[in-house]
Amino acid sequence: MTIAGGRATSIPLMGRDEEPTIFELSAPGRSAARFRDQDLPEWSAHELVPADLVSEPLHLSEASERDVVGHFTRLSHRQYSVDLGAYPLGSCTMKYNPKLCDDVASLPGLANVHPAAPAHLTQGWLELLVGLGDALCEVTGMKAITLQPPAGAAGELTGLLLMRAWHEAQGRQRTKVIIPDSAHGTNPASVTLGGYDTVTVPSDERGLVDLEALKAVLDEDVAGIMLTNPNTLGLFEEEIVEIAAAVHEVGGLLYYDGANLNAILGVTRPGDMGFDIVHMNLHKTFAVPHGGGGPGAGPVAVSERLAAYLPGPVPVRTGDGTYAWSTPERSIGRVHGWHGNTLALARAWSYILLNGGDGLRRVAEGAVLNANWVREQLRGHYDIPFDRPNMHECVVSARNLKKAHGVKALDVAKRLLEEGFHSPTVYFPLIVEEALMIEPTETESPQTVAALVEALIRIAEGASEADREAPRTTPVRRVDEARAARQLIPTFDARP
């Protein structure tokens, strides 16, 4: 086997003992906590609050600082991450994020500001938010923005509530929102919470929205359509202009799920395609790390006619060059307790400043180049249901391996872990059998992408029943998910 970049097999991730929980590491009476000297009267619990409300001390863990640090450091060694190696999860855009962004998020001048402090004491923050908002409007081709939504799904629901408010203001009762059958699960879930019914349109043999099928479901009950472009197959919706015209024709609005924005930065813009509402996943495209599942940030940008409905308050630059909060005239209201995931927003702003307009385009170029190269290399080894030029990700299928060897997409995923890579997204989009959705991202070098491809080919060539045993080299082997659901143990206290 050649030595190739980006694999994580060289690290001692693979300790095989279980790590006890912090509760099991406890020793009665031990504590790491220390407090500053407040020099205050030492009133007892009963002097401070009514006696009938006082509890016994609540039992947590009891460990020293050294033990706490040791425990969580050992846990961190049982965790794959982008900083360790390639993470080609399709739809998730697991790219390397510049370390500068971490430093920005820990600047005391940003981190130590109370969110209720009035605008004249927080001019720096407002300036930053206005700068970011303007840049994101430019990137998406939209006119106004809210930075409050804390994730993509929250952005979707915000967008649907904007849609609802807009239709109501036009005196229209609309009941349906259209999504393609390749859509992410958050789309239909958000549609329901927005008070609409989901209507699903099929994809055609190209993997694109079937324009005729779409036209067949468009009527005066349709509030709008939710699309991502490129779609979840990694394919650009080439008829987007026709789709937009058809939806607008019946008075519907177009919602852009920005999960795949990385593919088109500086190349084309949702606003130019005819979209009315756009959310961005700053935790995919703009260097907010995923944190093991969050936090993210999901700003929502809109066209002129929807600006008055945005959640408020929004930060604005006033005539005299200072910054202030302003609530849009017909605001749907807040969607977050404060101003959104602001430190994540600061990371995104620093990433945009680093890259600039020119650098952002290079991001898209690198992402699309790597993903097309992967598809070209895998041809013949995996089925490629929609074998045409893709954007930032490609979806291949393990159905050939399943048929020949009984090896499923899940087995391929587990084998890849043994090869020292995180696996691609599997079984999504739902319309592809045994789907492996691969998004190498622009930050992986050609050497790393080649090593990933070699590993995938090696897996396909060596496919056998034994793959169901994989992974064999990880901290734990395949876990019993059925048992987890059947005998639910959601806390340490629920253990038998």
Place this chain on the structure above:
Amino acid sequence: MGHYVPHTDEELATMLASMGLSSLDELFEVVPAALRLASGLDLPDGRSEFDVLDELEAVAGRNRTDLICFAGGGAYDHDIPSAVKRVAFRSEFVTAYTPYQPEVAQGVLQALFEYQTMIARLSGLEVANASLYDGATACVEAINLAVAATGRQTVWLSDGVHPTWRDTVRTFAAGTGHDIVDVPLSDGRTAWPETGEPGALLVQFPNRLGCIEDLAEARKVADRTGALLLVAFDPVASGLLRTPGSFGADVVVGEGQPFGTPLSFGGPYLGLFACRLEHVRRLPGRLVGETVDVEGRRAYVTTLRTREQDIRREKASSNVCTNQTLIAVVAAIQLSFLGTAGLRELALRCARASRYTRESLLAIDGVEPLASAPTFREFAVRLPVNGETIVDRMAEEGFLAGIPTDGGLIVAATEKRTRSEIDAYADAMRKVLQ
């Protein structure tokens, strides 16, 4: 190529050639020509990280961070130990994705399992999820659960819940069609209606004025009306006060920022969510459970996944996907650091600082309590001058005085506030009021 695209020109050319392409632009031929940006984005060119850091330091310098903080409202100024910052921001935690492949994600999964245990104990309920966005949106999810469980659309929303959280609840009710009924406070505590058929009561403990609500009474109202009792709590209060669960809460939500997360201008924070086991199939968001691997080794995995949007789609219990995992891990580390004794001590120290601040302020002419109900770490005073003006004037004296409310100011104190700071604060207030 750009800063973080590693390909050399030669590599680019080779890769393109291997696909029969001669330029990067050709990669985008699937995009209709009319849609392609002719002259790129109208943004400045990229800069070095050193220039960017200089600029952002200057921007950050235009925020006032020298003010001694007496503001709360769900965001509290706590000390954060170095150990917590250092360990929580290890890149294995920071740069991992959602634990879709549990075999290589035991670190995050186990940390979340421990976090869920801690939040369940703090709330006094059996099960807690792996986090939601923040306190406000956790309230929305609690309401959605209660409406689904009871089949009733009406929600009694206490006026003691933070105003921005109430606004958030109302925003999302426009989509779900829930009927949100505001319930006023009387002398600092919720005065529940005599009659009605709500599906849920939502009350905050302690409430936005700092007053400790009568949860035993709220439970009685819930029993009488057949509603679920939803409690938005301050998790630090559980270091001193009985848990909401011990009063019979069905769902407990809250803001987890106090456990290791800086004020951050409001985010990312941490939505806490716990419920009774009987509601677990309606739980929003991710849940980690313990299980074993094929060799019988203890292992953790996300479970009861059929509730979630990627499987259940339009029938999911919630649309949440990305949550606040890293902040939950931070909270687990901070709570491990505090431990049993530390949590009690933290709560006591907050309560002592708050009492000392309250007594110091009430000794000033013209300052009156806004309510007589007992408080924990936050309290409200009536002032002869409006709250916004006081905040502005007190900033000149070096303090973030609190959060203005109708007729006064809401003041919070934490373990970080010392006698000399509080004395100086009271002196400044005396001066400002004169």
